[in-house]
Amino acid sequence: MIGKQLRLQRLFRHSHRLLIVPLDHGVSLGCVPGLTDILTTIRQVTAGGADAVLVHKGQARYLNQMEEHEYELILHLSASTDLAPDPNHKELVTSPEYALKLGASAVSVHVNLGSPEEAKMLKDLGQVAEACDNWGMPLLAMVYVRDGSKQSEYDPSKIAHAARVGEELGADIVKVNYTGDPESFGEVVAGVRIPVIIAGGPKMKTSTDLLRSIEGAIEAGARGVAIGRNLFQAEQPEKLAGQIRHILDSYGAEQGP
Numbered sequence: 001m002i003g004k005q006l007r008l009q010r011l012f013r014h015s016h017r018l019l020i021v022p023l024d025h026g027v028s029l030g031c032v033p034g035l036t037d038i039l040t041t042i043r044q045v046t047a048g049g050a051d052a053v054l055v056h057k058g059q060a061r062y063l064n065q066m067e068e069h070e071y072e073l074i075l076h077l078s079a080s081t082d083l084a085p086d087p088n089h090k091e092l093v094t095s096p097e098y099a100l101k102l103g104a105s106a107v108s109v110h111v112n113l114g115s116p117e118e119a120k121m122l123k124d125l126g127q128v129a130e131a132c133d134n135w136g137m138p139l140l141a142m143v144y145v146r147d148g149s150k151q152s153e154y155d156p157s158k159i160a161h162a163a164r165v166g167e168e169l170g171a172d173i174v175k176v177n178y179t180g181d182p183e184s185f186g187e188v189v190a191g192v193r194i195p196v197i198i199a200g201g202p203k204m205k206t207s208t209d210l211l212r213s214i215e216g217a218i219e220a221g222a223r224g225v226a227i228g229r230n231l232f233q234a235e236q237p238e239k240l241a242g243q244i245r246h247i248l249d250s251y252g253a254e255q256g257p
Contacts, residue, residue: 003136048241114147129170
């Protein structure tokens, strides 16, 4: 487990709270604004204080060509497209072993609870967790409730269940939706021992809404955030990343991962 601990320390090297920028949307959504020139986007968000970027294996080849490398690489192992009959059915498209070859500091797996293919995704998560333990690779589990009801996606009890699923099946960090208020999200955090981070979700109307959600989550005990479209599609990604970094670092220090 020494290798895994060293990689976790690299992820959390800036502070005890993590700022991840997911840039994996090219598979699910296509070439959306903010990802056309992905290297420029990475330079902007890392200049603002992002700890890590999360991409698929094809993009990782180009990231390794960047001269400056002030971020950690998280390789996303799951994929589906919005063109599929069931976009919520995520399949593994690479492995922790391949992530090691690309120099990744962690890998991530996406699970949608309530999907008809939930059992398959749970099996994949459990097996990836074992491979990550064997290779010393940290695992981020993205666990969402996708049972066909939008209300379920932000239901506190179901989100707490999602976080527990990630921990139970061997993840080192779990990413879930924010419940909407610190009190209910505090119950989510209290239900697990591994770090909980929140998803940025769909594009919000204003950056103020985003920052308020982040403040509430951190107040409740979240150990970080994974902000994609709300950050890389912002008018000033570097500035917004800096504002998020300030929120993450403004609360008292905690024990490391």
